[in-house]
Amino acid sequence: MNVRVIAATNRHLERDVASGAFREDLFYRLNVVPIVVPPLRERRSDVALLVQHFLDRHNAKPGVTRISIPDETLVHLWEYDWPGNVRELENVIERVAALADGEEVTIDELPLEVRTYVAGRRHPPGTFETETMDLQTAVDQFEISLIEQALQRTRGNRQRAAALLGLKRTTLVAKLRRRDALHRHLDPVFETAANRPPTNGHRPVALSRSPL
Numbered sequence: 001m002n003v004r005v006i007a008a009t010n011r012h013l014e015r016d017v018a019s020g021a022f023r024e025d026l027f028y029r030l031n032v033v034p035i036v037v038p039p040l041r042e043r044r045s046d047v048a049l050l051v052q053h054f055l056d057r058h059n060a061k062p063g064v065t066r067i068s069i070p071d072e073t074l075v076h077l078w079e080y081d082w083p084g085n086v087r088e089l090e091n092v093i094e095r096v097a098a099l100a101d102g103e104e105v106t107i108d109e110l111p112l113e114v115r116t117y118v119a120g121r122r123h124p125p126g127t128f129e130t131e132t133m134d135l136q137t138a139v140d141q142f143e144i145s146l147i148e149q150a151l152q153r154t155r156g157n158r159q160r161a162a163a164l165l166g167l168k169r170t171t172l173v174a175k176l177r178r179r180d181a182l183h184r185h186l187d188p189v190f191e192t193a194a195n196r197p198p199t200n201g202h203r204p205v206a207l208s209r210s211p212l
Helices: 013-019 024-030 045-059 071-079 085-099 112-122 135-153 158-165 169-185
Strands: 065-069 205-209
Touching (some): 045 065, 045 071, 045 085, 135 169
Antiparallel strands (some): 065 205
């Protein structure tokens, strides 16, 4: 019998062999032509290509309504670190396709973990987002960061997030409204031309979705 085996893992097998967690003889039988694929966060230029691939696959379905992902939404997908790698990206695209309210996927329709992570990268606690910033604004930003972390940990459940922060739910809602006002007041930190994320040209990425 002539058999070729293709195996994949996210484990550090050399370390597992050394610790006895993986059989050494099996490792050397499998480790003939190793191919190391970096995580998606280390090859962000692939994000737009992968998004287009998943969208093309949806577009091939008959009788679907086209949905587009504009560049500002694609930037958020580009900035996210994707701990679940390509599979997580694929799941996100399928999710926003199923839940989109209109023909374009807005930033607000992205999963909470994506929006929260990107907001944390753009506005890290204790950093100046403009040339001048008073102490109260800095304190507000730090508070916002804690609130968004609590919402991420509780998967957007405001009641549980408020309990985690030791607040009443009504107090948390009021702080979220103030957060939205602060974000509208402060200019976001956009990428320079040297590190601007790839886009899909002048046309938004298109996605098809079967009518619900």
